[in-house]
Amino acid sequence: MTTPLSRRLFTLLATAAAGSLLAAPALAADDFPNKPVRILTPFPAGSGPETVTRMVAEKLQKMWGKPVVVENKPGANGFIAIDTFKRGDKQGYDLIQLDNVHLSAYPHLFKKLPYDPQKDFDPLLPLFKTNFFFAVATDSKYKTVADIIKDAKANPGKLNYGSWSVGNPVHLGSELFETVTGTEMEHVIYKETSLLYTGVATGELAFSLGTSASSGSLQRAGKLRYIAVAAPKRVPSFPDVPTVGESGGPANFEVIGWTTIAAPRGIPAERAEKIRRDIEKALSEPDIKQRYDTFGYELFPQTREQFNQFIGTESQRFADVVKKANVTLD
Secondary structure, three states, rough: OOOOHHHHHHHHHHHHHHHHHHHHHHHHHHOOOOOOOOEEEEEOOOOHHEEEEEEHHHHHHHHHHHEEEEOOOOOHHHHHHHHHHHHHOOOEEEEEEEHHOOOHHHHHHHOOOOOOHHHHHEEEEEEEEEEEEEEEEOOOOOOOOOHHHHHHHHOOOOOOEEEOOOOOHHHHHHHHHHHHHHOOOOOOOEOOOHHHHHHHOOOOEEEEEHHHHHHHHHHHHOOOOEEEOOOOOOOOOOOOEEEEOOOOOOHHHHEEEEEEEEEEEOHHHHHHHHHHHHHHHHHHHHHHHHHHHHHHHEEEOHHHHHHHHHHHHHHHHHHHHHHHHHHOOO
């Protein structure tokens, strides 16, 4: 026969058992990671963005006590890395590095994109941003942006600039420059960034947009000259380089690049927040700040809500440029 005491004891045990079952998912989430984590990157080994990701991976490995491996999957507009990511782990053990072109420009350049930026990725935080400079040969006749605009208007379609493909930030930034200045110039495509900036240094190209990471070695060697930075204000690493507005071009003209670490869309919120918080902690360490100074990168701290709003604004800006320039990659 069941007594009141035994009934109360049974109720207490059942409640405790139910509570432990409910707590299990939370404990599993808090235990992340309990196996190796992979970060896919579309950037080649040794490039600035890839180097940053490797530094972050090393710090995460120390924090988490589990291997954090960076796997390079360059080529095909980043689609190789993205395809690998889409076929990979969906619980946060596969992450991916993406840039502004993947999330904000390609959706407007491709009619059939092999991924959905909204459904496939959860951008956790920006790793860095970098400004683009107007780079010309050291002995170039162009001393200011106003000189370029004047020459381009006097010789429609003859003045040229370069980039490494259609649809990258250099190309779209230059298209934007043509639009806002009412000029028409020739876009020349180079197979490699090194050949591109050598082409500027030798005078094959009138100018090209470039970051201090991509064109800085030739600038430091005295073969390129920065006549302006495409930013609303001067950047601390190049205090003597005027903005485009100060150099006689359109006011507040800006061209930036940025990258992010993204998780699969739909992983548990607490897990996504842990990854984001730990990457943010890694980025605050002094050695990364020193490397950023070398590359001309800047920390770009934003909340997840602010970052998502920023991506939306960037996407609309690229959409306007692509529409006006009538550019397509299909």
